[in-house]
Amino acid sequence: GAGVSQTPSNKVTEKGKYVELRCDPISGHTALYWYRQSLGQGPEFLIYFQGTGAADDSGLPNDRFFAVRPEGSVSTLKIQRTERGDSAVYLCASSLTPTGAKYFGPGTRLTVL
Amino acid sequence: QKEVEQDPGPLSVPEGAIVSLNCTYSNSAFQYFMWYRQYSRKGPELLMYTYSSGNKEDGRFTAQVDKSSKYISLFIRDSQPSDSATYLCAPNEGYQKVTFGTGTKLQVIP
Numbered sequence: 001g002a003g004v005s006q007t008p009s010n011k012v013t014e015k016g017k018y019v020e021l022r023c024d025p026i027s028g029h030t031a032l033y034w035y036r037q038s039l040g041q042g043p044e045f046l047i048y049f050q051g052t053g054a055a056d057d058s059g060l061p062n063d064r065f066f067a068v069r070p071e072g073s074v075s076t077l078k079i080q081r082t083e084r085g086d087s088a089v090y091l092c093a094s095s096l097t098p099t100g101a102k103y104f105g106p107g108t109r110l111t112v113l
Numbered sequence: 114q115k116e117v118e119q120d121p122g123p124l125s126v127p128e129g130a131i132v133s134l135n136c137t138y139s140n141s142a143f144q145y146f147m148w149y150r151q152y153s154r155k156g157p158e159l160l161m162y163t164y165s166s167g168n169k170e171d172g173r174f175t176a177q178v179d180k181s182s183k184y185i186s187l188f189i190r191d192s193q194p195s196d197s198a199t200y201l202c203a204p205n206e207g208y209q210k211v212t213f214g215t216g217t218k219l220q221v222i223p
Contacts (some may be wrong), residue, residue: 104156
Protein backbone atom coordinates (compact mmCIF):
# COMPACT_ATOMS: atom_id res chain seq x y z
CA GLY A 1 0.00 0.00 0.00
CA ALA A 2 0.99 3.59 -0.45
CA GLY A 3 0.19 4.85 3.02
CA VAL A 4 1.39 4.36 6.58
CA SER A 5 0.02 1.17 8.07
CA GLN A 6 -0.34 0.25 11.72
CA THR A 7 -1.05 -3.06 13.37
CA PRO A 8 -3.06 -4.12 15.18
CA SER A 9 -5.92 -1.69 14.56
CA ASN A 10 -7.32 -2.51 17.99
CA LYS A 11 -5.66 -3.98 21.06
CA VAL A 12 -7.36 -4.86 24.33
CA THR A 13 -5.13 -5.86 27.19
CA GLU A 14 -5.20 -6.18 30.96
CA LYS A 15 -3.52 -3.89 33.41
CA GLY A 16 0.08 -4.91 33.96
CA LYS A 17 0.56 -6.64 30.60
CA TYR A 18 3.14 -5.84 27.93
CA VAL A 19 2.09 -4.66 24.46
CA GLU A 20 3.81 -3.96 21.16
CA LEU A 21 2.39 -1.69 18.49
CA ARG A 22 3.81 -1.77 14.97
CA CYS A 23 4.18 0.94 12.34
CA ASP A 24 5.07 0.46 8.67
CA PRO A 25 5.98 3.86 7.22
CA ILE A 26 5.78 4.90 3.60
CA SER A 27 8.68 3.35 1.70
CA GLY A 28 11.68 5.65 1.58
CA HIS A 29 10.54 7.94 4.39
CA THR A 30 13.47 8.55 6.72
CA ALA A 31 11.57 10.29 9.51
CA LEU A 32 9.06 8.46 11.71
CA TYR A 33 6.95 9.78 14.55
CA TRP A 34 4.78 8.31 17.28
CA TYR A 35 1.90 10.27 18.79
CA ARG A 36 -0.78 9.42 21.35
CA GLN A 37 -4.33 10.76 21.10
CA SER A 38 -6.76 10.58 23.98
CA LEU A 39 -10.49 11.06 23.49
CA GLY A 40 -11.36 14.65 22.67
CA GLN A 41 -7.74 15.74 22.52
CA GLY A 42 -5.25 16.49 19.78
CA PRO A 43 -2.36 14.11 19.14
CA GLU A 44 0.45 14.36 21.69
CA PHE A 45 4.05 13.87 20.52
CA LEU A 46 5.89 10.85 21.93
CA ILE A 47 9.08 10.19 19.92
CA TYR A 48 10.72 11.00 16.59
CA PHE A 49 13.18 8.80 14.66
CA GLN A 50 15.54 9.95 11.95
CA GLY A 51 16.74 6.74 10.36
CA THR A 52 17.42 4.16 13.04
CA GLY A 53 18.08 6.57 15.89
CA ALA A 54 15.65 8.33 18.20
CA ALA A 55 16.30 12.02 17.48
CA ASP A 56 13.83 13.23 20.12
CA ASP A 57 12.16 11.04 22.76
CA SER A 58 11.15 13.89 25.04
CA GLY A 59 7.46 13.03 24.76
CA LEU A 60 7.66 9.53 26.18
CA PRO A 61 5.75 9.80 29.47
CA ASN A 62 7.93 7.43 31.53
CA ASP A 63 10.32 4.51 31.27
CA ARG A 64 7.50 2.02 30.65
CA PHE A 65 7.41 3.33 27.09
CA PHE A 66 10.11 2.43 24.59
CA ALA A 67 10.34 2.49 20.80
CA VAL A 68 12.74 1.00 18.28
CA ARG A 69 13.41 1.26 14.58
CA PRO A 70 16.29 -1.18 14.05
CA GLU A 71 16.54 -1.05 10.26
CA GLY A 72 15.32 2.47 9.66
CA SER A 73 11.94 1.37 8.35
CA VAL A 74 9.41 -0.46 10.55
CA SER A 75 9.06 0.81 14.10
CA THR A 76 7.66 -0.82 17.22
CA LEU A 77 6.31 1.04 20.23
CA LYS A 78 6.58 -1.07 23.37
CA ILE A 79 4.66 -0.45 26.57
CA GLN A 80 5.51 -2.40 29.72
CA ARG A 81 3.26 -2.90 32.74
CA THR A 82 0.33 -1.19 31.03
CA GLU A 83 -1.94 1.05 33.08
CA ARG A 84 -5.54 2.09 32.44
CA GLY A 85 -4.31 5.60 31.74
CA ASP A 86 -2.38 4.28 28.74
CA SER A 87 -5.67 3.71 26.91
CA ALA A 88 -5.63 5.91 23.81
CA VAL A 89 -5.15 5.82 20.06
CA TYR A 90 -1.47 5.52 19.17
CA LEU A 91 -0.70 7.21 15.86
CA CYS A 92 2.36 6.77 13.69
CA ALA A 93 3.45 9.22 10.99
CA SER A 94 6.29 9.32 8.50
CA SER A 95 7.83 11.96 6.29
CA LEU A 96 10.37 11.92 3.48
CA THR A 97 12.58 14.39 5.35
CA PRO A 98 12.36 15.84 8.89
CA THR A 99 10.88 19.06 7.52
CA GLY A 100 8.57 17.40 5.03
CA ALA A 101 4.84 16.84 5.24
CA LYS A 102 3.85 14.14 7.72
CA TYR A 103 1.57 11.31 6.66
CA PHE A 104 -0.33 9.64 9.47
CA GLY A 105 -1.49 6.07 9.75
CA PRO A 106 -4.99 5.15 10.98
CA GLY A 107 -3.73 4.43 14.50
CA THR A 108 -3.91 1.56 16.97
CA ARG A 109 -6.69 1.86 19.53
CA LEU A 110 -5.30 0.53 22.83
CA THR A 111 -7.67 -0.32 25.66
CA VAL A 112 -6.26 -1.33 29.01
CA LEU A 113 -8.85 -3.00 31.24
CA GLN B 114 -2.13 27.97 30.07
CA LYS B 115 -1.87 25.53 27.18
CA GLU B 116 0.51 26.40 24.35
CA VAL B 117 -2.31 26.08 21.82
CA GLU B 118 -5.96 26.86 22.59
CA GLN B 119 -8.75 25.75 20.31
CA ASP B 120 -12.51 25.74 20.84
CA PRO B 121 -13.51 22.06 20.82
CA GLY B 122 -16.99 22.70 19.44
CA PRO B 123 -18.91 20.87 18.15
CA LEU B 124 -19.77 23.38 15.47
CA SER B 125 -22.82 22.63 13.31
CA VAL B 126 -23.49 24.59 10.13
CA PRO B 127 -25.80 24.17 7.15
CA GLU B 128 -24.37 23.09 3.82
CA GLY B 129 -23.05 26.06 1.85
CA ALA B 130 -22.19 28.14 4.92
CA ILE B 131 -18.85 29.85 5.49
CA VAL B 132 -17.04 28.23 8.42
CA SER B 133 -14.50 29.99 10.62
CA LEU B 134 -12.20 27.89 12.82
CA ASN B 135 -9.79 29.61 15.19
CA CYS B 136 -6.78 29.00 17.42
CA THR B 137 -4.65 31.07 19.73
CA TYR B 138 -1.12 30.22 20.81
CA SER B 139 1.32 31.54 23.36
CA ASN B 140 4.80 30.64 22.02
CA SER B 141 6.38 33.52 20.10
CA ALA B 142 8.86 31.11 18.54
CA PHE B 143 6.16 29.43 16.48
CA GLN B 144 6.73 30.21 12.83
CA TYR B 145 5.12 27.29 10.96
CA PHE B 146 1.34 27.18 10.98
CA MET B 147 -0.48 24.07 9.92
CA TRP B 148 -4.05 22.85 9.80
CA TYR B 149 -4.86 19.16 9.85
CA ARG B 150 -8.19 17.48 9.15
CA GLN B 151 -9.10 14.27 10.95
CA TYR B 152 -12.04 12.11 9.98
CA SER B 153 -13.52 9.77 12.55
CA ARG B 154 -11.25 6.79 13.27
CA LYS B 155 -8.59 8.03 10.84
CA GLY B 156 -5.23 9.68 11.27
CA PRO B 157 -4.85 13.45 10.74
CA GLU B 158 -4.08 14.66 7.23
CA LEU B 159 -2.30 17.90 6.41
CA LEU B 160 -4.74 20.39 4.94
CA MET B 161 -2.78 23.62 4.75
CA TYR B 162 0.41 25.15 6.03
CA THR B 163 1.93 28.61 5.97
CA TYR B 164 5.19 30.08 7.16
CA SER B 165 4.26 33.72 7.67
CA SER B 166 1.58 36.16 8.67
CA GLY B 167 -1.12 36.82 6.11
CA ASN B 168 -3.51 34.73 4.06
CA LYS B 169 -3.04 31.58 2.03
CA GLU B 170 -5.79 30.25 -0.18
CA ASP B 171 -6.29 26.74 -1.56
CA GLY B 172 -9.60 26.13 -3.27
CA ARG B 173 -12.40 26.56 -0.74
CA PHE B 174 -9.92 26.83 2.15
CA THR B 175 -8.15 29.96 3.40
CA ALA B 176 -5.61 29.96 6.22
CA GLN B 177 -4.98 33.24 8.01
CA VAL B 178 -2.16 33.99 10.44
CA ASP B 179 -1.73 37.04 12.66
CA LYS B 180 1.57 36.65 14.48
CA SER B 181 1.19 39.93 16.35
CA SER B 182 -1.90 38.66 18.17
CA LYS B 183 -0.88 34.97 18.02
CA TYR B 184 -4.16 34.12 16.31
CA ILE B 185 -4.72 31.73 13.43
CA SER B 186 -7.84 30.94 11.47
CA LEU B 187 -9.10 28.54 8.85
CA PHE B 188 -12.02 29.56 6.66
CA ILE B 189 -14.03 27.10 4.62
CA ARG B 190 -16.26 28.52 1.88
CA ASP B 191 -19.30 26.72 0.48
CA SER B 192 -19.02 24.04 3.17
CA GLN B 193 -19.96 20.50 2.17
CA PRO B 194 -21.10 17.49 4.24
CA SER B 195 -17.77 15.87 3.32
CA ASP B 196 -16.05 18.63 5.30
CA SER B 197 -17.51 17.16 8.49
CA ALA B 198 -14.43 16.24 10.51
CA THR B 199 -12.25 17.46 13.37
CA TYR B 200 -9.90 20.30 12.43
CA LEU B 201 -6.63 20.53 14.33
CA CYS B 202 -4.48 23.63 14.31
CA ALA B 203 -0.75 23.08 14.69
CA PRO B 204 1.44 26.15 15.13
CA ASN B 205 5.05 25.08 15.59
CA GLU B 206 8.68 26.09 15.74
CA GLY B 207 9.55 23.52 13.11
CA TYR B 208 8.21 20.51 11.34
CA GLN B 209 9.90 17.84 13.42
CA LYS B 210 7.83 17.87 16.59
CA VAL B 211 4.33 19.06 15.78
CA THR B 212 2.22 20.33 18.68
CA PHE B 213 -1.51 20.12 18.02
CA GLY B 214 -4.49 21.96 19.42
CA THR B 215 -7.35 19.95 20.87
CA GLY B 216 -9.29 20.15 17.61
CA THR B 217 -12.68 21.58 16.65
CA LYS B 218 -15.34 19.11 15.57
CA LEU B 219 -17.28 20.40 12.56
CA GLN B 220 -20.57 19.02 11.29
CA VAL B 221 -21.98 20.27 7.99
CA ILE B 222 -25.67 19.46 7.74
CA PRO B 223 -27.12 18.76 4.27
